[in-house]
Amino acid sequence: MRKDFFFWLVLLLWSCGPDPIPAPGASILIAPANLNECTTATAINDLERQVRFEWTSALNTDNYELIIENSLTNKRYSKATSLLTESITLPGGAPYRWYVNSYSLLSSEVSESQVWQFYLEGNTESTFFPFPAVLIAPENEAILTLDTDASLTFLWEGHDLDQDIDRYDFYIGRTSDNLVKEKEGLSNSQTTINLEPGTTYFWQVVTIDDESNASKSEIFRFQTEN
Numbered sequence: 001m002r003k004d005f006f007f008w009l010v011l012l013l014w015s016c017g018p019d020p021i022p023a024p025g026a027s028i029l030i031a032p033a034n035l036n037e038c039t040t041a042t043a044i045n046d047l048e049r050q051v052r053f054e055w056t057s058a059l060n061t062d063n064y065e066l067i068i069e070n071s072l073t074n075k076r077y078s079k080a081t082s083l084l085t086e087s088i089t090l091p092g093g094a095p096y097r098w099y100v101n102s103y104s105l106l107s108s109e110v111s112e113s114q115v116w117q118f119y120l121e122g123n124t125e126s127t128f129f130p131f132p133a134v135l136i137a138p139e140n141e142a143i144l145t146l147d148t149d150a151s152l153t154f155l156w157e158g159h160d161l162d163q164d165i166d167r168y169d170f171y172i173g174r175t176s177d178n179l180v181k182e183k184e185g186l187s188n189s190q191t192t193i194n195l196e197p198g199t200t201y202f203w204q205v206v207t208i209d210d211e212s213n214a215s216k217s218e219i220f221r222f223q224t225e226n
Contacts, residue, residue, distance in 0.1 A: 023109040024102035025059035027084075032098075032118040035131060035159045041092075041120060049092045049120055054085045055113065058102040065101040070094050071117070071132045071215055093122025095131050095215060119161055130160040133168065133189070133205040133217040140220040146197055152224075153192040156205050156217065164210040171204045176219050179204055198226040 031054045032038040041049035053066055066086050068077040072094050079086055090096065096118055102111040117131050136155040138144055146152060158165050168186040171179035172193070179202060183191050195201065201224070205217045 021107045022060045023107050024061040024104040024111045026111040027055040027058045027100045027102055027113045029113055029116050030054040034116040036118055037161055038118045038120050044089055047091055048089050050087050050089045051120065052085060052087045055100045057084055060104050061102040062105045063103045068096055068098040071097055090120055092120050095119050095129050127211045127213065128161040129213045130165055130207040130209050130215050132215045133158050133207050135217055135220045138222040142222040143225060144222060145225050146195060150194050151192050152195050153190060154203060155190045158189050158207050160209055165207060166210050167208050169206040173202050174200060176202045195224055197224050199224050
């Protein structure tokens with residue numbers, strides 16, 4: 001009888017404990033539109049444009065961090081805010097990627113929105129740089145089992161407002177700072193290569209258009225199983 005009493009007492013105390021703290025939700029991006037030219041930007045001078053960013057409210061969120069990165073220089077711009085819109089002045093004539101992080105005062109977790117890309121036109125630009133390729137497979141941080149022939153197919157998507165992508169160069173390596181050009185002049189957005197099991201790899205795609213404008217994708221990491 002006494003054992004049953006203690007069992008139910010422990011169960012009661014456990015069930016009456018505090019509710020788990022919910023993590024902040026992820027915002028949905030609204031503007032600038034994904035993979036498009038930012039036509040609503042306001043010219044500040046010959047070199048700079050003011051861009052208005054907008055996103056939706058996220059559940060269980062007190063504050064947001066807007067993050068913008070120049071895809072050519074990797075220069076990063078960020079702003080903390082409790083609002084759902086912010087205007088940032090950026091150099092024109094470059095592609096950008098942007099996303100929003102959600103924060104809660106009650107939780108240490110951070111939720112990230114999708115990453116969108118846009119092109120910010122400059123006065124002297126006669127052509128658009130291609131957007132950095134969107135890497136699809138293998139996914140970042142994936143752990144993969146190779147086929148019997150030890151081959152793996154890499155997939156990505158390329159986008160260019162001029163629709164004049166000429167080719168892709170494919171890079172891979174065992175460290176992120178020592179990537180080797182494995183394939184060049186690819187006309188399709190995929191390639192298959194042989195790999196070694198039990199190895200960590202990093203890969204990247206460079207997109208080149210008819211005017212020899214080039215942009216680098218993010219670097220993804222994956223691991224092959226033994």
